[in-house]
Amino acid sequence: xxxxxxxxxxxxxxxxxxxxxxxxxxxxxxxxxxxxxxxxxxxxxxxxxxxxxxxxxxxxxxxxxxxxxxxxxxxxxxxxxxxxxxxxxxxxxxxxxxxxxxxxxxxxxxxxxxxxxxxxxxxxxxxxxxxxxxxxxxxxxxxxxxxxxxxxxxxxxxxxxxxxxxxxxxxxxxxxxxxxxxxxxxxxxxxxxxxxxxxxxxxxxxxxxxxxxxxxxxxxxxxxxxxxxxxxxxxxxxxxxxxxxxxxxxxxxxxxxxxxxxxxxxxxxxxxxxxxxxxxxxxxxxxxxxxxxxxxxxxxxxxxxxxxxxxxxxxxxxxxxxxxxxxxxxxxxxxxxxxxxxxxxxxxxxxxxxxxxxxxxxxxxxxxxxxxxxxxxxxxxxxxxxxxxxxxxxxxxxxxxxxxxxxxxxxxxxxxxxxxxxxxxxxx
Amino acid sequence: xxxxxxxxxxxxxxxxxxxxxxxxxxxxxxxxxxxxxxxxxxxxxxxxxxxxxxxxxxxxxxxxxxxxxxxxxxxxxxxxxxxxxxxxxxxxxxxxxxxxxxxxxxxxxxxxxxxxxxxxxxxxxxxxxxxxxxxxxxxxxxxxxxxxxxxxxxxxxxxxxxxxxxxxxxxxxxxxxxxxxxxxxxxxxxxxxxxxxxxxxxxxxxxxxxxxxxxxxxxxxxxxxxxxxxxxxxxxxxxxxxxxxxxxxxxxxxxxxxxxxxxxxxxxxxxxxxxxxxxxxxxxxxxxxxxxxxxxxxxxxxxxxxxxxxxxxxxxxxxxxxxxxxxxxxxxxxxxxxxxxxxxxxxxxxxxxxxxxxxxxxxxxxxxxxxxxxxxxxxxxxxxxxxxxxxxxxxxxxxxxxxxxxxxxxxxxxxxxxxxxxxxxxxx
Numbered sequence: 001x002x003x004x005x006x007x008x009x010x011x012x013x014x015x016x017x018x019x020x021x022x023x024x025x026x027x028x029x030x031x032x033x034x035x036x037x038x039x040x041x042x043x044x045x046x047x048x049x050x051x052x053x054x055x056x057x058x059x060x061x062x063x064x065x066x067x068x069x070x071x072x073x074x075x076x077x078x079x080x081x082x083x084x085x086x087x088x089x090x091x092x093x094x095x096x097x098x099x100x101x102x103x104x105x106x107x108x109x110x111x112x113x114x115x116x117x118x119x120x121x122x123x124x125x126x127x128x129x130x131x132x133x134x135x136x137x138x139x140x141x142x143x144x145x146x147x148x149x150x151x152x153x154x155x156x157x158x159x160x161x162x163x164x165x166x167x168x169x170x171x172x173x174x175x176x177x178x179x180x181x182x183x184x185x186x187x188x189x190x191x192x193x194x195x196x197x198x199x200x201x202x203x204x205x206x207x208x209x210x211x212x213x214x215x216x217x218x219x220x221x222x223x224x225x226x227x228x229x230x231x232x233x234x235x236x237x238x239x240x241x242x243x244x245x246x247x248x249x250x251x252x253x254x255x256x257x258x259x260x261x262x263x264x265x266x267x268x269x270x271x272x273x274x275x276x277x278x279x280x281x282x283x284x285x286x287x288x289x290x291x292x293x294x295x296x297x298x299x300x301x302x303x304x305x306x307x308x309x310x311x312x313x314x315x316x317x318x319x320x321x322x323x324x325x326x327x328x329x330x331x332x333x334x335x336x337x338x339x340x341x342x343x344x345x346x347x348x349x350x351x352x353x354x355x356x357x358x359x360x361x362x363x364x365x366x367x368x369x370x371x372x373x374x375x376x377x378x379x380x381x382x383x384x385x386x387x388x389x390x391x392x393x394x395x396x397x398x399x400x401x402x403x404x405x406x407x408x409x410x411x412x413x414x415x416x417x418x419x420x421x422x423x424x425x426x427x428x
Numbered sequence: 429x430x431x432x433x434x435x436x437x438x439x440x441x442x443x444x445x446x447x448x449x450x451x452x453x454x455x456x457x458x459x460x461x462x463x464x465x466x467x468x469x470x471x472x473x474x475x476x477x478x479x480x481x482x483x484x485x486x487x488x489x490x491x492x493x494x495x496x497x498x499x500x501x502x503x504x505x506x507x508x509x510x511x512x513x514x515x516x517x518x519x520x521x522x523x524x525x526x527x528x529x530x531x532x533x534x535x536x537x538x539x540x541x542x543x544x545x546x547x548x549x550x551x552x553x554x555x556x557x558x559x560x561x562x563x564x565x566x567x568x569x570x571x572x573x574x575x576x577x578x579x580x581x582x583x584x585x586x587x588x589x590x591x592x593x594x595x596x597x598x599x600x601x602x603x604x605x606x607x608x609x610x611x612x613x614x615x616x617x618x619x620x621x622x623x624x625x626x627x628x629x630x631x632x633x634x635x636x637x638x639x640x641x642x643x644x645x646x647x648x649x650x651x652x653x654x655x656x657x658x659x660x661x662x663x664x665x666x667x668x669x670x671x672x673x674x675x676x677x678x679x680x681x682x683x684x685x686x687x688x689x690x691x692x693x694x695x696x697x698x699x700x701x702x703x704x705x706x707x708x709x710x711x712x713x714x715x716x717x718x719x720x721x722x723x724x725x726x727x728x729x730x731x732x733x734x735x736x737x738x739x740x741x742x743x744x745x746x747x748x749x750x751x752x753x754x755x756x757x758x759x760x761x762x763x764x765x766x767x768x769x770x771x772x773x774x775x776x777x778x779x780x781x782x783x784x785x786x787x788x789x790x791x792x793x794x795x796x797x798x799x800x801x802x803x804x805x806x807x808x809x810x811x812x813x814x815x816x817x818x819x820x821x822x823x824x825x826x827x828x829x830x831x832x833x834x835x836x837x838x839x840x841x842x843x844x845x846x847x848x849x850x851x852x853x854x855x856x
Binding site: 018021022023025026029030032033130136137138141142145146147148149150151216274277289290291292293294295296297298299300303304305306308309310312313315316317320321323324325326328329330333335 | 446449450451453454457458460461558564565566569570573574575576577578579644702705717718719720721722723724725726727728731732733734736737738740741743744745748749751752753754756757758761763
């Protein structure tokens with residue numbers, strides 16, 4: 001048995017720093033858990049002269065990735081640089097050199113992870129990625145291991161901390177999106193270019209990863225319909241609250257006999273739902289499965305500590321596998337090939353807000369259009385906005401998305417309707 | 429590689445039935461995940477003629493435990509009969525016969541599991557018990573694997589569904605304990621003899637298991653101070669609500685430089701705490717650790733489906749280990765030997781409710797006694813109960829338990845105090 005297992009790290013940013021620090025601080029306990037000391041041999045960074053948040057022994061820092069990828073003493077490589085390339089090539093090279101790999105790189109994994117998973121499995125190597133979704137929340141392992149005996153019918157997550165912070169703050173303070181976004185940027189919760197977060201792309205990658213594992217089917221992130229939160233207004237948050245809901249950006253995967261419905265969009269969620277009280281930068285993933293029923297996993301979805309915890313958990317798992325000669329024991333589980341179903345056939349409830357002129361029979365004409373498309377209304381709330389304008393907020397019963405789209409199209413052209421202000425799906 | 433892995437089951441009650449059913453229903457997917465078919469060879473029950481909730485092929489049911497324990501073709505034994513003996517002896521015999529074992533038996537595990545864990549580890553066998561705490565919630569694996577790089581400082585769980593159902597219902601409906609208990613018994617959520625649940629013994633076993641793993645130290649359940657929920661009244665629930673809290677039965681483990689504080693008792697929990705909105709028969713376990721921060725795991729804490737899911741997850745893990753030749757890769761992690769600290773040195777906040785006569789200076793005399801014992805008050809709420817009696821409800825600042833006990837002792841003897849009606853710890 002090895003006395004020492006040597007690790008190489010690519011990247012010493014937020015996650016790399018958190019991983020290295022936790023490994024240093026808990027080294028003795030980790031050695032006892034693994035049965036061998038886990039030692040960082042090399043950390044490759046772009047600029048070795050830059051000040052770092054962690055201290056490393058002399059000679060560990062390097063600006064040559066080959067010092068990590070090609071060193072035969074290194075058994076485990078942690079890729080923590082992000083982005084699709086060169087991360088993907090580095091990981092493939094590490095695997096080809098017989099090293100197991102840990103990554104927290106959601107974008108690379110969702111877009112180009114499959115060949116890495118297959119290569120690792122075929123070569124009895126581990127390729128783990130717990131930190132790619134939900135930061136420190138152990139959702140990937142739970143899906144692959146503890147819940148492996150279940151048939152999962154729904155997985156639904158608040159997987160982006162930035163948007164959850166913004167929506168929570170809008171709900172709590174009655175503030176506008178733009179105002180809260182600027183504040184989030186000032187606190188460092190949102191990036192200078194917030195596109196990937198607020199338009200839902202970050203959630204799209206994570207949802208692709210979750211759905212792939214939950215449904216044992218490869219899910220291409222590019223095929224996942226995505227809507228961000230930029231169109232959610234203060235008014236919608238307030239109306240949702242009045243109706244007993246909160247608005248969350250959800251990554252959703254559902255599986256039925258016809259196939260998979262995977263999507264990312266804001267949704268009204270009843271206040272009693274376990275995800276509804278997940279606020280600020282916290283993430284949570286809700287799983288509905290047979291026979292376990294409903295389970296939920298909650299924690300910080302990003303940052304040096306949480307994601308470092310996940311990466312370190314993966315390192316420890318690989319080291320245990322090395323000690324017991326079992327790397328590659330848990331490979332790719334995408335043995336199904338279930339089709340992704342299109343959004344137009346989705347059946348769900350909707351929240352609709354229309355701005356109309358305050359005229360007689362306006363409501364009747366709206367209800368009539370909905371009726372023409374088989375959309376039936378659960379509740380209607382009419383509120384004056386000015387002397388001759390009213391907001392009409394409706395919740396519908398379950399209806400087919402295609403019908404809803406058609407109805408809104410017709411409604412938008414009615415002379416009494418000034419505009420379809422918003423339409424947000426309601427999630428059970 | 430084996431094409432087929434044969435399983436033996438002891439007991440076909442609620443959990444056994446759930447496990448077998450899920451294994452049958454998801455057999456194809458499980459075979460793909462494991463790399464071999466998982467087949468139930470024998471199920472030992474006391475009475476083979478009794479009607480069962482699952483169908484088994486002829487010859488599988490037996491009333492001889494040796495058909496399971498001594499069959500060389502059986503690689504994995506699931507002990508689902510409960511109780512300390514003969515469960516412990518059966519498991520030891522299975523291990524001695526070279527079989528890996530799954531159990532959901534919290535009482536046996538907490539009281540007498542250590543030698544089994546050691547024997548399994550020394551003989552490269554798996555002994556897994558995810559179903560012993562929190563039903564289908566994958567908390568054991570999360571602690572042992574994904575969170576293994578963390579230093580856990582606090583673990584706190586709602587781990588008993590019966591008491592959580594009772595407390596949730598008391599809070600929601602303003603009902604009395606006795607009334608709700610009877611209703612819970614009628615629905616089958618509480619047993620005819622509810623002692624183990626309402627007095628906290630069930631939570632005591634589970635807390636011992638959680639604390640042992642979280643702090644890598646063997647924790648003897650008999651050493652865990654336990655208080656049940658029988659003294660929590662409707663009035664306390666209502667006052668807690670007014671003060672911004674909810675009352676939950678918590679299993680708590682904390683670790684600091686001096687040692688461990690492990691205990692089970694009802695506690696006031698601020699409504700914003702993630703555990704506070706866990707209601708009815710749901711369980712949840714909250715973990716505070718460095719570097720992950722706060723994480724929480726939520727789900728149904730008991731029943732055929734949830735616990736069956738956990739047992740099946742363990743079976744699948746063992747089967748994967750068999751396929752990759754790595755059984756025993758994850759053994760006992762109690763390599764520390766941290767002392768359990770006594771309750772009298774606990775520092776926490778308290779909720780105190782006194783019934784007093786409505787006389788001048790009553791409050792002054794009470795405050796004076798608290799002051800004598802260095803207990804300072806955060807808030808005081810005085811409510812008339814009848815023409816000459818008042819309820820005085822106080823929240824204290826953090827204080828040493830020994831001082832609180834002494835203060836209450838003196839207060840109870842004041843001529844103006846009719847009684848110390850309740851004293852409940854407040855948990856941060």
